[in-house]
Amino acid sequence: MKKLINAIDDVVKEQLEGMAVAHPDLIKVHFEPNFVYRADAPVSGKVAVISGGGSGHEPMHGGFVGMGMLDAACPGEVFTSPTPDQMYEAAKMVDGGAGVLYLVKNYTGDVLNFETAAELAFAEGVKVQSILIDDDTAVKDSLYTAGRRGVGTTVLVEKIVGGAAEAKYPLDKLSDLARKANMYGRSIGIALTSCTVPAAGKPTFDLGPNEFEFGIGIHGEPGRERFDMKTADEITEMMAAAIIDDGPYTRTVREWDNDSGEWVEKKLTDDPLKSGDEVIAFVNSMGGTPVSELYAIYRKLAEICKGKGLKIVRNLIGPYITSLDMAGCSITLMKTDAEILKFWDAPVKTPGLRWGV
Amino acid sequence: MVTRDQIVQWLNNLAEVLAENKEYLTDLDSAIGDADHGINMNRGFKKVIEKLPSVADTDIGNILKTTGMTLISSVGGASGPLYGTFFMRSGMALQAKQELDDGDLYQMLESGVEGIVQRGRPVLGDKTMFDAWSPALEALKAATANGDNTITALEKSVMAAEQGMKDTIPMQARKGRASYLGERSIGHQDPGATSSYLMLKTLLETLQAE
Numbered sequence: 001m002k003k004l005i006n007a008i009d010d011v012v013k014e015q016l017e018g019m020a021v022a023h024p025d026l027i028k029v030h031f032e033p034n035f036v037y038r039a040d041a042p043v044s045g046k047v048a049v050i051s052g053g054g055s056g057h058e059p060m061h062g063g064f065v066g067m068g069m070l071d072a073a074c075p076g077e078v079f080t081s082p083t084p085d086q087m088y089e090a091a092k093m094v095d096g097g098a099g100v101l102y103l104v105k106n107y108t109g110d111v112l113n114f115e116t117a118a119e120l121a122f123a124e125g126v127k128v129q130s131i132l133i134d135d136d137t138a139v140k141d142s143l144y145t146a147g148r149r150g151v152g153t154t155v156l157v158e159k160i161v162g163g164a165a166e167a168k169y170p171l172d173k174l175s176d177l178a179r180k181a182n183m184y185g186r187s188i189g190i191a192l193t194s195c196t197v198p199a200a201g202k203p204t205f206d207l208g209p210n211e212f213e214f215g216i217g218i219h220g221e222p223g224r225e226r227f228d229m230k231t232a233d234e235i236t237e238m239m240a241a242a243i244i245d246d247g248p249y250t251r252t253v254r255e256w257d258n259d260s261g262e263w264v265e266k267k268l269t270d271d272p273l274k275s276g277d278e279v280i281a282f283v284n285s286m287g288g289t290p291v292s293e294l295y296a297i298y299r300k301l302a303e304i305c306k307g308k309g310l311k312i313v314r315n316l317i318g319p320y321i322t323s324l325d326m327a328g329c330s331i332t333l334m335k336t337d338a339e340i341l342k343f344w345d346a347p348v349k350t351p352g353l354r355w356g357v
Numbered sequence: 358m359v360t361r362d363q364i365v366q367w368l369n370n371l372a373e374v375l376a377e378n379k380e381y382l383t384d385l386d387s388a389i390g391d392a393d394h395g396i397n398m399n400r401g402f403k404k405v406i407e408k409l410p411s412v413a414d415t416d417i418g419n420i421l422k423t424t425g426m427t428l429i430s431s432v433g434g435a436s437g438p439l440y441g442t443f444f445m446r447s448g449m450a451l452q453a454k455q456e457l458d459d460g461d462l463y464q465m466l467e468s469g470v471e472g473i474v475q476r477g478r479p480v481l482g483d484k485t486m487f488d489a490w491s492p493a494l495e496a497l498k499a500a501t502a503n504g505d506n507t508i509t510a511l512e513k514s515v516m517a518a519e520q521g522m523k524d525t526i527p528m529q530a531r532k533g534r535a536s537y538l539g540e541r542s543i544g545h546q547d548p549g550a551t552s553s554y555l556m557l558k559t560l561l562e563t564l565q566a567e
Binding site: 033076115 | 391392393397429430431432433434435437438439441442476477529531532533534536537538539
């Protein structure tokens with residue numbers, strides 16, 4: 001393993017220290033428990049938006065803390081869920097009196113830790129909600145698995161919900177928007193190489209020199225299928241089909257009821273994309289793939305969308321939700337409407353995403 | 358009868374057992390999960406051992422609650438909140454107790470398992486720790502109703518937990534990261550069911566040592 005690290009145990013800590021030194025105007029970093037938070041937090045009267053998850057996906061989530069996006073982010077060890085004390089302490093730090101919205105990627109560890117944190121925060125008198133991001137079309141079924149994983153849509157939801165929070169959306173309305181944006185987003189990822197987790201010291205899986213893995217997650221977990229290497233256009237066609245031809249998806253989520261102080265189950269079904277839909281197209285690098293190749297993918301994706309009657313009204317291209325040094329990419333298409341576009345276009349000023357300011 | 362000191366001794370013994378089984382549990386996890394269960398449990402119980410002296414002379418409820426809080430804030434993954442909730446709930450059921458009669462012991466485990474069920478929503482056969490806990494609780498309840506003494510009842514419970522743990526081998530996982538493997542999860546013993554069995558077995562061994 002050849003990596004720019006000092007000591008394996010210090011990887012997460014030193015990254016956070018670097019961020020604090022680099023962006024003192026935007027963010028602050030709290031240690032033990034670890035979380036990144038807005039330099040001007042708490043913002044009075046605004047719902048605080050908090051996310052988090054294992055490290056290794058940078059710039060997500062810490063790089064998206066700042067005006068117009070997240071109020072705080074809780075990083076765990078590499079690919080390991082953070083713990084409830086981080087999420088709870090972060091909530092107390094950034095709550096501006098209007099409550100806290102947790103945006104949680106659907107992985108069992110993340111879900112259980114965030115649910116515990118929501119209960120702790122509620123017990124302290126903080127109004128909370130927890131909305132799940134589950135957009136990975138590689139997972140077909142929610143009945144016999146833990147359900148679709150949270151991947152590319154997470155970045156778009158954090159931007160849109162952060163914009164609406166800045167516009168002083170109250171907690172209930174903000175939660176509705178987060179739920180809608182998640183249900184409008186669908187993603188698929190591929191890997192050309194494995195990633196190497198520092199603590200493991202070797203690649204997580206073996207992939208032959210002439211193979212690629214289709215339907216991967218963001219932690220080096222296995223994909224849906226392995227194929228012989230193909231051209232960029234052929235791979236883009238496979239990826240676009242996985243999203244565009246995907247049927248309705250139904251799952252049961254748990255959300256917090258601030259009146260009864262209990263979790264309530266909600267059954268949600270999202271509809272497939274259809275001709276005439278306007279979409280945000282997000283082409284993301286898993287960390288090791290250069291931007292030049294992402295544009296080759298985007299070029300073909302735009303052609304396919306046009307052929308299918310999908311109108312790309314905004315795009316995002318670059319490494320935003322990564323899997324350490326993995327080569328590969330993901331595509332996310334999110335259906336939009338006036339509300340989503342308004343907050344996508346709203347100003348944002350974070351270390352990892354910045355426009356309109 | 359179970360004393361406060363025996364509960365403290367159980368937690369100390371458990372930390373040792375989990376340290377000894379760190380690689381075993383991690384190996385089980387690497388087959389169907391993300392290869393960190395032993396590492397995470399060992400880290401959590403090391404923290405518990407650091408905390409225990411400051412609460413060892415309070416009451417059993419407080420000792421168990423402190424154990425739960427410590428696990429929640431140090432383990433991470435799915436097992437942190439699950440085992441953390443287990444100890445928090447069992448502690449809440451035994452507030453101010455200095456010793457436990459047989460009914461209390463059942464209450465402790467039942468409340469803890471209820472916490473696991475509320476947090477993780479498992480059903481039998483999902484290939485989770487609940488597949489060890491559920492038969493263990495049933496056996497304990499039946500043995501207590503039968504008039505067995507604490508040790509005999511717990512022996513039956515541990516045997517049921519061991520069987521429940523082994524029964525996870527042919528199961529296809531429907532919860533957690535293992536569920537994404539589909540049929541490939543068949544043929545592997547669940548790491549959470551294994552650590553749960555170790556927990557109960559260590560309790561029995563601690564009580565037998567007196």
